[in-house]
Amino acid sequence: xxxxxxxxxxxxxxxxRRMTLRCTQDMRHNAMYWYRQDLGLGxxxxxxxxxxxxxxxxxxxxxxSVSRANTDDFPLTLASAVPSQTSVYFCASSDQxxxxxxxxxxxxxxxxxx
Amino acid sequence: DQQVKQNSPSLSVQEGRISILxxxxxxxxxxxxxxxxxxxxxxxxxxISISSIKDKNEDGRFTVFLNKSAKHLSLHxxxxxxxxxxxxxxxxxxxxxxxxxxxxxxxxxxxxx
Numbered sequence: 001x002x003x004x005x006x007x008x009x010x011x012x013x014x015x016x017r018r019m020t021l022r023c024t025q026d027m028r029h030n031a032m033y034w035y036r037q038d039l040g041l042g043x044x045x046x047x048x049x050x051x052x053x054x055x056x057x058x059x060x061x062x063x064x065s066v067s068r069a070n071t072d073d074f075p076l077t078l079a080s081a082v083p084s085q086t087s088v089y090f091c092a093s094s095d096q097x098x099x100x101x102x103x104x105x106x107x108x109x110x111x112x113x114x
Numbered sequence: 115d116q117q118v119k120q121n122s123p124s125l126s127v128q129e130g131r132i133s134i135l136x137x138x139x140x141x142x143x144x145x146x147x148x149x150x151x152x153x154x155x156x157x158x159x160x161x162i163s164i165s166s167i168k169d170k171n172e173d174g175r176f177t178v179f180l181n182k183s184a185k186h187l188s189l190h191x192x193x194x195x196x197x198x199x200x201x202x203x204x205x206x207x208x209x210x211x212x213x214x215x216x217x218x219x220x221x222x223x224x225x226x227x
């Protein structure tokens with residue numbers, strides 16, 4: 001089934017550890033995004049990539065890094081996790097940058113940092 | 115400071131009646147607005163959008179109204195169905211499309227039998 005996959009589904013992580021959340025799409029979409037969803041705060045954009053080889057900062061980029069080596073994959077790395085990064089993380093993609101009507105979301109990764 | 119506000123955390127509506135979800139924004143540079151629907155343990159899905167050059171957009175049971183002077187938009191669902199029970203997020207985009215989409219906190223809609 002075409003779409004976006006995220007791994008892991010959930011993770012409990014000790015503070016200070018490094019963690020990479022994986023995201024893969026098979027729709028050949030140009031743009032990809034990472035969001036975090038916190039209770040009472042809705043969705044906030046962390047980083048985005050308009051096309052392979054480029055990345056940009058969203059609303060809450062601090063403490064996170066991304067790479068876009070190819071069209072399909074857009075991993076999100078927490079270099080040294082902190083408890084405030086406990087959240088549900090959603091990866092998304094859209095056919096073209098800035099076209100959010102065609103934005104598809106993955107199922108999410110629930111991350112708990114202790 | 116919240117730029118997109120959904121002031122009702124939750125809303126309960128009888129099945130068959132109209133559901134009205136509200137959204138306010140503060141940034142006058144926003145010119146495109148979207149609604150997403152989210153079920154538990156799933157990612158959000160796009161529902162409907164509206165450009166600032168319009169004041170209404172309709173898609174089946176879903177209609178979005180935009181009042182630019184009041185910086186207010188609303189999503190109407192009629193008739194409401196059990197499958198409409200979900201969290202609804204309002205989102206806004208600025209004119210320059212720098213990809214910094216801004217979401218509201220969401221409103222949880224409960225459709226009552």
